[in-house]
Amino acid sequence: MHSILPFLLAMVVAVVLLEMLATKLRIAYPILLVVAGLLVSFIPGLPVVKVNPDLIFFILLPPLLCEAAWSVSFKEMKKWWRIISSFAFLVVFFTALSVAVVANYFIPGFTIALGFLLGGIVSPPDAVSIGAITKFVKIPKSTAAILEGESLLNDASSLIIFRFALVAVGTGQFIWHEAAFSFLWMITGGIGIGLALGWVFMQAHKRLPTDAPSDIAFTLIEPYFLYWVAEQVHSSGVLAVVSGGLLMSTHRFSFLNSTSRIKGYSVWESFIFILNGIVFLIIGLELPEIVQGLRSKGISLHTAIGYGVLVTAVLILARVISSYAALIATLIFRPSVAPRVSSRNRRWLIPVFLGWTGMRGVVSLAAALAIPVTLNNGMAFPHRDLILFITFVVILLTLVVQGLTLPYVIKHGRMFENFPEEPRETAKQQLKHGLRQHTYQFLQGKYDQDQQELAGTRNMLQHWEAKLKASDDERMSHPARIIFLEMLESQRRYLTELNKDPAFDEAIIREQLFLIDLEEERIKMLYQ
Structure with missing residues (x-):
């Protein structure tokens, strides 16, 4: 413990310093953190970073999802619910299916179930990355609302795919009617538990003689409790946290006083920033160990990188195709809500922008690390190291390549130039x-x-x-x-x-x- 503590403190210091440097260079801080973690991992004598797969979801996801639910505009989500829902569910499933088919065809030994497992891991874009990158460019509030709403819901849909694929890999079979019932229960049970417990939490804040420190402590505990209760009854902990967080966010002025709101905002902002920063550093720090695992399985680094590049290309292409399909459907069935731009030609560039915003990050890493080391029968989980490596390559490529070029795409495409939006x-x-x-x-x-x-x-x-x-x-x-x-x-x-x-x-x-x-x-x- 005493040997790892200085390293953890150094990670926090590195996160803060790199964020300052990223702001000065006007680039998204997740890009610098991932690259820095990769470079630092080659320094000899550093402790090996190992994350317990059983705890990764429970430690990382609840606070990240809850903070996103409190930050997103529920009014804008309702306004753009059609396109948000299509991107959060239909596009995620299409992306996972595309990855599953390509992986099954090109990667030796990859079954459709393993392909869906990989697709569920890498399909959800990361809200932190897109928020950090678009901070330096001007995009319309409607587009920002769509990206925020999508990132809040696509985590749930992708992790549902991940869970079913994990069961299929472990048991070797997939029973459709049982899966349909489980899918329905995961959605309805997760949302119902989130709303019920969210209401209970609001009443507790109202009726108990709380002050700002106790209110903030409760808000830090609540997302973990929401997630844990939902998972105990085999429903979606992600949807429980999201629905409970949205409920409490829309009623924050009825159960929190001004002191709790102001101090809580600062506490949560710092907490989420450090949590995200450490995770992005871990992405780079974990990569050398995964490479060793690949070599022990006889898979060359060159081959594994090729698989990662292939999956990344599939993800980008699937998102661009989905964006064009959504735009065409909107123009046919709902032309009144079609994107407004300064010229019609630029309207057809918007799907390229949406397709290029699919940076992957924290959720994909958490899902990949949550893959168990062994199956229920004690055998090693098939292709675990390769799935982890592909996930890391996808995160690195989408963050570095798409993240660095997205501002250029927006400015060079001039798709939002003279956008008809009130100043x-x-x-x-x-x-x-x-x-x-x-x-x-x-x-x-x-x-x-x-x-x-x-x-x-x-x-x-x-x-x-x-x-x-x-x-x-x-x-x-x-x-x-x-x-x-x-x-x-x-x-x-x-x-x-x-x-x-x-x-x-x-x-x-x-x-x-x-x-x-x-x-x-x-x-x-x-x-x-």
């Missing part, structure tokens, strides 16, 4: 003006002339009247605490109702709600 600054100004008007009407309507004579209340009303007319964001000098807190709660209700309007960007509304939380914390600190 973000204009939308923010409209939102602020509506919020100021609502606040002034709230103060004017809540208190009559006698109450306005109370100390500080008239000044507050005059302040917001001036703020309504002014363009700058002045601070209130001497607020009346009770009235001010009631006013902030009224602003939250107003913004929450406004968020139901599809015309308003939820990201901007969330920014304003966060500013309201900060303002409430400022007042609380002044009057402690």
Whole structure:
């Protein structure tokens, strides 16, 4: 333990420093982390990194999925649910099927079941990678919402494929009617357990005398509990975490106070960043050991790399084909929701962009490492080292090649140039003006002339009247605490109702709600 602890601390330091370097170089930090892990692995004397396959899902997936569910815009997911669902389920299955057929044909000894196992592992694109890469380029909010929603749901569909393929490899048979019943139970049971336990957690936050530290501790425990309960009854732990996380995310203002929300945001952001960073480093650190396993099986490195390149090409091609199929179907059946671009020719470049956003990462690594070393009968799991190596090659190639070239594809293709979307600054100004008007009407309507004579209340009303007319964001000098807190709660209700309007960007509304939380914390600190 004492020998591995300095190495783990050094990994955290490396993650932080590499993220700083990536930001300075304007490239996605997962790319640097993977390459750095690969380079560091060749340093002699370092501890061998081994991950327990039985714990990999339970340690990594619940917090990553829960954080993604809290971050995604549920309103945008509902708006684009057709294309999100098609990419998260149909495209994932088509991709896994394509990988299974190609692997069965080109890789000696690979059965269809092993091919589906590999396809389930490498089919889901990684949300962290695409988010880190698109941070440096401008894409429409609708496209970003589709990518975020897809990445949240495709993990569940790919891991369901992975689980069924794992059973088929272990037992040597696949009973369709039992698989159909299990598939139905995994989906309905996972979603039902997530919603039920999510509601229980919200009630616990409301009714127990919690403070910010205990609220944050509960939120860290909850995704693990959701996943564990669902897995105990053989349903989908991934869907339980996603559905429970979405439920709690949409009601976060009803059971968490401003202190818990602000502090929890910082804790979760740091926790997920370190977790993701360590995983991407492990991707590089694990590769030399997998190479040794391949050589012990008599598989040359050149041959294994060729298999990895082949599977990567299949993944990219399958995603591009699926993107074109989705666009054509949309233009035929739902032309009103077809992507809007500055020219029709550029519209046909959007599937190329969507196809090129399929970077693989954490979920694929977790699934590959979760393959058991032996079967139930004690025999070695067939082609485990080769599957792991192909997965690592896919992650490396998609991160480095697609990740580095995606900004160039967007800029050179000019597909989002002059995109007919309302400027973000204009939308923010409209939102602020509506919020100021609502606040002034709230103060004017809540208190009559006698109450306005109370100390500080008239000044507050005059302040917001001036703020309504002014363009700058002045601070209130001497607020009346009770009235001010009631006013902030009224602003939250107003913004929450406004968020139901599809015309308003939820990201901007969330920014304003966060500013309201900060303002409430400022007042609380002044009057402690």
